[in-house]
Amino acid sequence: MLEKLHACNTVVFDKTGTITLGKPLVTKVIPGSAASEAEFLSILASMEKKSGHPLATAIVDYAKKQELGLHTIQHFKEIPGKGVAGQFKSKRYLAGNLTLLKEHKVDFDSKEILEYTRKGMTPVFLFSEKKLLGTVLISDSLKSESVQAISDLHKMGIKTVMLTGDDHDAAAYIAGLSGIDRIYAQVLPTDKAHVIDKLKSEGNQVVMVGDGINDSPALASADVGIAMSTGTDVAIESAGITLLHGDLSKVEKAIKLSKKTMRTIKQNLFWAFFYNIIGIPIAAGLLYPLFGIILNPAIAGAAMAFSSVSVVTNSLRLKALKL
Incomplete structure (x- = not known):
């Protein structure tokens, strides 16, 4: 799920209960x-x-x-x-x-x-x-964090879309307040998944954020589905990620975490391969004919253990990540 999330370039939001308070x-x-x-x-x-x-x-x-x-x-x-x-x-x-x-x-x-x-x-x-x-x-009123959450996604180069069954003018008003890029209004619950599929067919890596039972097919169709913990059980079960307290700002934080996690995985793989490419030939005696250098088994074992420690230490840096 994190691997898919880090590559996303489009986030689709339901309106009621996701961008707005859901208390009309x-x-x-x-x-x-x-x-x-x-x-x-x-x-x-x-x-x-x-x-x-x-x-x-x-x-x-x-x-x-x-x-x-x-x-x-x-x-x-x-x-x-x-x-x-x-x-x-x-x-x-x-x-x-x-x-x-x-x-x-x-x-x-x-x-x-x-x-x-x-x-x-x-x-x-x-x-x-x-x-x-x-x-x-x-x-219905906007959530207090909606404007900043949308702005933060735009700063990351991510496109934002609103998907709602509401009237186009009412949807456009909320989109204007929140800064959403694109609107799909008056969409039937059965058609929400089709909109997600359309966006994917355009070459987008799509994240769907919703909270209601009507959002379940769209959450399942998206590359990554994110449900609000304040939403319905069906929506939560259809999503791969659940945001606690229904806090919209956590969408951007989840994407940041996924990007940092994938970067750390790639760093670990690089250093593990680099370490073994250098260490294994030396341990096999490659330098002995030329320089008379041979690696003591105890030192080789310690070096191998150190490589594992370095990978774990690099991964633990994620705990200190400020989102």
Whole structure:
């Protein structure tokens, strides 16, 4: 794993929970004309309570703070990368992102939504029978170390990419704040691994950093997968490296450690070969016919032991490495 990591030139990050805190909050509610705000939020939260997505959790928490009652949703179904569907009082509802809304050809104020997404907010829509019941706008904050972590990778000559299922404008806002080079937005969970494969086909040595169950295929497809310890068990199992405390700055430190480790291995191999190339012929008596020099077996044994000590000592220098 360290051998692959030291050669990486591209690091791909998931957005929510990796670059951002992963604790999104509802920042604005826009009720539609077909329902009151309370009714809209109550149905939306009831739909989302069965989903494990961070955005769904934010909506449910907000509804509870508003002391709204939640309903039992029948025929609940998750739509990967888009949202959820379900039935309440014999009426079918869908809740999800802009892609889901456009697929069902629901009318909405695109200019108003664009204004918010450009500020980094992610919209979640609730609609039924092609009527928009309302929109919730959710925002997430950058981790305190994200900007410096991305900057440190750039200083090492490493390209950075963000891979997310979120709207492009919201993703671009976060990428702009953090300094990410390239964005792949509105990517379905099943397609994340395809993006990794595409980057690899371009000749890149790719590291994927993620924390969610949706990141698992991408983590497995990357040359090196790095999971946050704060993420899901599935993500951790799919990755080769786990970062404690979900600290993004440790990505750069892991790469530095891998580079130093590989350099130390090469140094050890060089000196071991050099030592043996010089020592073995002398021990075999190569210099005796010319100079009358012969190596005492005890001295030869001590010299061989010293070569092993030098290799171990050089390796122990890694313990003093400041990352």
